[in-house]
Amino acid sequence: MTEPAQQSRLALTPGEPAGIGPDLVIELAADGRLPDNVVVVADPELLAQRARALGRRVSFSDHNAPPPSADGSICISPVPLQAPAHCGQLDPANAGYVLATLDTASEGCLDGRFTGMVTGPVNKAIINEAGIRFSGHTEYLAQRCHVERTVMLLTDGNLRVALATTHLPLRAVADAIDTDCLETTLRILHDDLQRHFGLAQPRILVLGLNPHAGESGHLGREEIDIIAPVVNRLAAHGWSLHGPVPADTAFTADMRQRYDAVLAMYHDQGLPVLKAGGFGHTVNVTLGLPIIRTSVDHGTALDLAGSGRADSGSLLCAIETAQAMAARARLS
The missing domain is CATH 3.40.718.10 (Isopropylmalate Dehydrogenase)
Incomplete structure (x- = not known):
């Protein structure tokens, strides 16, 4: 024992x-x-x-x-x-x-x-x-x-992936992501990475919602109208934030070394990558x-x-x- x-x-x-x-x-x-x-x-x-x-x-x-x-x-x-x-x-x-x-x-x-x-x-x-x-x-x-608001984060000890939305049908995801929701999520993530994981200045990578992070508005405007303004506003306060970035290039070895956590916009955008490498040794943490x-x-x-x-x-x-x-x- x-x-x-x-x-x-x-x-x-x-x-x-x-x-x-x-x-x-x-x-x-x-x-x-x-x-x-x-x-x-x-x-x-x-x-x-x-x-x-x-x-x-x-x-x-x-x-x-x-x-x-x-x-x-x-x-x-x-x-x-x-x-x-x-x-x-x-x-x-x-x-x-x-x-x-x-x-x-x-x-x-x-x-x-x-x-x-x-x-x-x-x-x-x-x-x-x-x-x-x-x-x-x-x-x-x-x-x-x-x-009122919590954040789901999964970690395998190296990669940490948090979710802006959790158990929603895919067709409901875009409507659930607004400025207030995203800013609250990022504040909880930032504060609890400090509180629970001992990261004084958490480095957070924020994914886009649409393919290619919206392709400059041609594949959706959520990145332009919602995600980028929130990221820029919080970064202006000294936070280490980057995004929105395309999800299909966010999990390369180089990107994973540069950031402490990734914020995905929905459940199946970020978790398959994490579980593919760490399933069976991954932990779900409720922040907030x-x-x-x-x-x-x-x-x-x-x-x-x-x-x-x-x-x-x-x-x-x-x-x-x-x-x-x-x-x-x-x-x-």
Whole structure:
């Protein structure tokens, strides 16, 4: 078991109970790679059942007790399932359970019991099927924290990609990008790169929305009317910003070395590049919240649940990133 390093506790929500989230927790704990300061917010019987299915041995300790010291120990904050969970079989009856784990973890962060939260993958469709409007962790936690605007950032430890818009249909993206939205996004990105990543003067590359960044207005005017004016205005205040630039040349080796983060205009403009090189070791970070939140870079992988073939690398990276952010917050 790894050393706690005198750190305050992090909450971990495994996510969809029929997916691989519980598997990842079991594998990390059984291998002695789950840090002692992590409190898993979940149904302990779900984890016990999954451990038996995987042939792994784990034990549980209450989150109010001293941290466990033996390999295989899981510090648990119990939240009961609302229906039995079976590997690979989604059940809308457990949508409320998934959200209850998020509520418990986020409330603990807001009241100071946890220094941050790490989230496993959820299935948005099954939560919506249960009659609960849910577009993703990022939006849900923003509402829970009473924050109007957040920014999704993914990082593989080298490349950082933030998004001006998140889970929107492509036809809605252009209408969602206006001057206020873009400036707010850049301010959150700039401030949290300083606060959470220790970058005194973040170097940010801003992508255009259209092919060839609009081709001087021939392929769209968003770059001329919205993106360039915002970038120029903030750069005039001493920020290190460059753009808008065409997305198809923004991720060359030279460009990646020159900038600390890239702001993409929409989800599939920036994330495929990052995940192509770092999938399985990429971390999702929510910026703009009053709490620390990191997450895995993958989905629920229902077909792998209970198989023992799930890769816990992204979850471990998410835990380590949250720990580093929390440590930096204590020093600031």
